[in-house]
Amino acid sequence: MLEEEYIDSIFSEFSSLLASMGSPLPSVSAIAEGNNDPYRVLVSTLISLRTKDDVTLSSSERLFRAAPDIGSLARMDPETIAETIKPAGFYKRKGEQLKRIATIIEEEYGSRVPDDMETLLSLPGVGLKTASLVLNLGYGMDAICVDCHVHQIANRLGWVDTKTPEKTEEKLREILPRRFWIPLNELLVRYGQKVCTSVSPFCSLCPEEPRCPKKGVRRHR
Ligand code: SF4
Known part of the structure; x- marks a missing residue:
């Protein structure tokens, strides 16, 4: 120890x-600060992968204006999500991924972002870093x-x-x-x-x- x-x-x-x-604070922490919404932590962390901090911040803010919750994100089409988060890295792939994740969370988890590691890791494209940040910043878990x-x-x-x-x-x-x-x-x-x-x-x-x-x-x- x-x-x-x-x-x-x-x-x-x-x-x-x-x-x-x-x-400055990293973009995901800046987004989570004062509003530790697991939905925002999940989405902005996914946007942040292979994306510069300032782009993550502006892309996430645009997306949250268009889709303030899981339900509204699930109703957007992947192309519109991609256009909204552009120029984030791999924005087209992330558009599809975010749509699939939002749909799964809406249909299978009652629109609540899961709060356990195993379920988070089962979501498409969600790895250890993203899942840990959701638990850490979004749910205040160790x-x-x-x-x-x-x-x-x-x-x-x-x-x-x-x-x-x-x-x-x-x-x-x-x-x-x-x-x-x-x-x-x-x-x-x-x-x-x-x-x-x-x-x-x-x-x-x-x-x-x-x-x-x-x-x-x-x-x-
Ligand atoms: S910058 Fe990194 S590698 Fe260099 S002394 Fe500090 S902790 Fe060690």
Whole structure:
């Protein structure tokens, strides 16, 4: 188990550095903030895959104006959904996917976004990251949402030694004290975008540099 004191110090160091850099909240958190509607978290997370944060935000807002709930999304045709979220990445495929998901949730789950991991993962195109964010941000449940940033930084810091986000999630459940489960994703996504970047991280700026083993980092700035 990782020491609470150690994780606390990382949270405070990383947050202070990000605040000094004026780093905004990731788009899905920004959408969920003040309105933790599982429907919005689910849809905006799906839009966010392979899409820049600012595009995710504007595309999601347009879609929520046209379809404020599951029922209205289920009644839209896939082409209109695609046009509404364009230029999000893979907007045509996402138009079809969102239509299918909304229809399933309306017909099989009484228009309520499921609140268990297994059912969420059974929805078309919903993976671990999306399902965890819905449980985490949408339902306030303790779920560790592991995306590529969390997976990479947890490995670089030497917390885990894993090959896939799924294995990282499993391992983090064993070693990370529970109170850090919900905020971990947001912090490390922001840190991965600004400092511990995927290619050539800015280790010279990072307060953890002296004790970070930098596992898997080939070059850094
Ligand atoms: S020292 Fe470098 S590799 Fe380690 S957490 Fe900081 S930025 Fe990432």
